[in-house]
Structure formats: structure tokens, C-alpha cells
Amino acid sequence: MRALIEIAPGVLLCCCLAVAGDAVAAWAGLPVPGAALGLLAYLGWLLSGRGIGWSRRGAALLLRWIGALIVPALVGLQAFAGVLGGAVPAVVAVLVTTTLVTALATALIYRFVGGGR
Amino acid sequence: MIVSAGVCAAVLLGFAGARWLSGRLGHPPWASPVLMTALAAAAVLAAANVPLVQFDAATRPLRWLLGPAVVALALVIEGNRQLLRRRGAAILLAVTGGAAVGFGSAVGMARLLGLDSVLAQALSTKTVTAPFVVAIMTATGGPIGLAAALSVLTGVIGALLVPWLFDRLRIGDESARALGLGVSSHIVGTEWLTRRNPRAGGLAALAFVLTGLLAALVVPLIWGSVG
Numbered sequence: 001m002r003a004l005i006e007i008a009p010g011v012l013l014c015c016c017l018a019v020a021g022d023a024v025a026a027w028a029g030l031p032v033p034g035a036a037l038g039l040l041a042y043l044g045w046l047l048s049g050r051g052i053g054w055s056r057r058g059a060a061l062l063l064r065w066i067g068a069l070i071v072p073a074l075v076g077l078q079a080f081a082g083v084l085g086g087a088v089p090a091v092v093a094v095l096v097t098t099t100l101v102t103a104l105a106t107a108l109i110y111r112f113v114g115g116g117r
Numbered sequence: 118m119i120v121s122a123g124v125c126a127a128v129l130l131g132f133a134g135a136r137w138l139s140g141r142l143g144h145p146p147w148a149s150p151v152l153m154t155a156l157a158a159a160a161v162l163a164a165a166n167v168p169l170v171q172f173d174a175a176t177r178p179l180r181w182l183l184g185p186a187v188v189a190l191a192l193v194i195e196g197n198r199q200l201l202r203r204r205g206a207a208i209l210l211a212v213t214g215g216a217a218v219g220f221g222s223a224v225g226m227a228r229l230l231g232l233d234s235v236l237a238q239a240l241s242t243k244t245v246t247a248p249f250v251v252a253i254m255t256a257t258g259g260p261i262g263l264a265a266a267l268s269v270l271t272g273v274i275g276a277l278l279v280p281w282l283f284d285r286l287r288i289g290d291e292s293a294r295a296l297g298l299g300v301s302s303h304i305v306g307t308e309w310l311t312r313r314n315p316r317a318g319g320l321a322a323l324a325f326v327l328t329g330l331l332a333a334l335v336v337p338l339i340w341g342s343v344g
Binding site for chain 2: 010011014015017018019021022025030031032033034035036038039040041042043046047056059060062063065066067068069070071072073074075076077078079080083084087090091093094095096097098099100101102103104105106107108109110111113114
């Protein structure tokens with residue numbers, strides 16, 4: 001029971017911010033996901049340091065289970081078997097090449113702008 | 118309602134089991150709990166002859182909770198505020214540049230290889246962590262399942278290959294390596310790094326959350342103007 005009381009406020013706050021973000025995106029006619037706007041709002045609140053410590057436990061719980069929340073979307077891959085079809089080798093080639101290129105570009109840019117020192 | 122609660126509980130339990138199994142195996146990148154749970158769920162659906170639509174409807178509460186979980190990712194950025202204060206400009210430049218290269222190289226290579234436009238759209242978010250991918254594709258009506266799968270697969274590939282690439286090219290700076298791994302291989306790469314070096318793992322986590330946030334704010338606008 002006590003655990004629930006400690007966790008519920010943070011979970012509820014994140015839920016409210018996600019819903020509010022969706023509402024703002026819809027109102028402004030922006031195609032961006034509302035959750036991203038909710039994240040910005042929560043971040044601003046956290047950084048302002050105005051006693052929002054009560055939300056941490058619940059938010060951390062959501063983060064710990066974020067992997068499980070992706071599972072339904074991933075199972076939906078089945079519906080795309082037709083699109084993937086014979087393109088699997090090409091897709092794997094794109095994934096491997098661009099992942100290495102991206103990692104290298106990020107590391108080099110960081111070094112170039114002097115972040116390494 | 119009862120069926121939905123049962124299916125959601127089964128997915129959560131399956132994920133907990135997969136996480137335990139992954140730990141027993143020593144957390145290798147290929148034993149991603151997300152991948153294992155999804156494969157197991159797909160196998161159960163196939164064996165029991167349950168149509169995907171029914172599974173989708175039953176797991177709607179879990180899909181919905183992904184939004185609040187994305188909001189909670191603010192904790193990761195806030196946890197790194199000291200680092201952001203000291204080296205924020207360099208980190209933001211590296212993340213923005215890396216994410217742009219990730220987006221551009223994936224879309225460009227897809228075009229070059231003549232891949233289907235749906236595939237190209239799914240590939241455009243491969244350098245973005247799956248929770249953000251689902252949010253982006255839901256907001257833009259893109260191929261959710263395909264894009265999420267390519268994102269998770271990218272994480273596995275990156276965790277396996279990027280550290281090797283950095284070793285080969287003698288890129289030794291801890292921060293540069295962490296940022297490169299975080300941007301390119303998001304959650305899977307970050308978890309791999311965190312187990313070896315928690316401090317570098319924190320920086321990688323910051324990198325993948327910033328990449329996801331950036332993509333969530335920019336990619337829908339790009340697809341909106343192209344489509």
C-alpha cells in the first residue's frame with residue numbers, strides 16, 4: 001500500500017503530461033508526438049527545482065518497464081512481412097552501414113568541437 | 118476488459134522473464150528482452166491462431182502507457198544536468214550532427230538501393246530509440262511495427278559492432294565513444310555500456326534521449342512536408 005502511494009503521484013503526473021502534450025499538439029495542429037512535448041514540460045519542471053521530488057519514484061518505475069511497453073508495437077511487425085519480403089538483405093546492409101557511420105560521425109564531431117578536452 | 122488485463126499481465130510477466138533470462142546469459146546484446154518477449158508473443162499468437170488485431174486491441178493499455186513512459190525520460194536528461202552545464206554545447210552539436218547523419222544516411226541509402234517508400238520511412242527513424250519511434254509513427258501514421266523492429270535491431274547491431282569499430286580506429290576518448298554508441302545504438306548500446314562503465318553509460322543515455330527528442334520534434338515535420 002505504501003509503495004503504491006509513493007509510486008502513484010509520479011505515474012499520474014507523467015500520464016497527465018502525456019495527455020496534455022497530445023492536446024497541445026492537436027490544438028496547434030502539429031504532427032509531433034504529444035509525449036515529446038510532455039517530456040519538455042516535465043524536464044522544465046525538474047530543472048526549475050520547484051519541489052517535484054515526489055514524482056521521481058513513479059517516473060522511474062515507468063522507465064524500468066519501458067521495454068515491455070514496446071512489445072505490442074514490435075509484435076505488429078508481422079503485418080509488414082509483405083513489405084519486407086525480399087528486401088531483408090538490403091535492409092540489413094542499410095542498418096549495419098548507417099549505424100557504423102552514425103556512431104563514427106557523432107564521435108568525430110564531438111572531438112572536432114573540442115568536447116574531448 | 119478481463120481478457121485485456123490478462124494479456125497485458127502476460128506481456129509484463131513475459132518481459133520480466135526475458136529480462137531474467139538475459140541476465141542469466143550475461144546480458145549479451147543479441148538477447149534483448151524486448152526482442153525475446155516479442156518473438157515469444159508472436160509464437161503464442163501463431164500457435165493459438167489469434168489474429169493480430171485482437172492482440173492489438175487487448176494490449177491497448179500498454180501502448181497507451183508508452184506515452185507517459187516517454188515523458189518520464191526527462192529524468193535521464195535531468196540526471197545529467199551537471200554534464201550538460203559543463204559540456205552542453207559540444208554534446209548537443211555531436212548529438213544533432215550524429216542524428217542528422219543517421220537520418221540522412223538511412224534515407225539516402227534506402228533511395229539508392231531502390232527500397233519501397235514504406236521501408237524508407239521506417240528506416241528514417243532507425244537511429245531513434247523505439248519508444249520515440251512508436252510515438253513518431255503513431256503521430257504521423259507511419260509503419261509502427263516495422264519502424265520499431267528496425268530500431269531495436271539497430272541497437273543490437275550497434276552494441277555488437279560499434280565498440281569494435283572504435284577500437285579499430287583507435288578512438289579512445291570515453292565521452293566520444295559513449296556519445297557515438299548512444300546516438301547510433303540507443304537503448305541496447307547504452308545498457309551494454311552501462312554494465313561496463315556506469316559513468317559513460319549515463320552519457321550514452323543522455324545522447325539517446327536527446328536524439329529521440331530531437332527526432333520527435335523534427336522528423337514528423339520533414340515527412341509532413343515531403344508527403
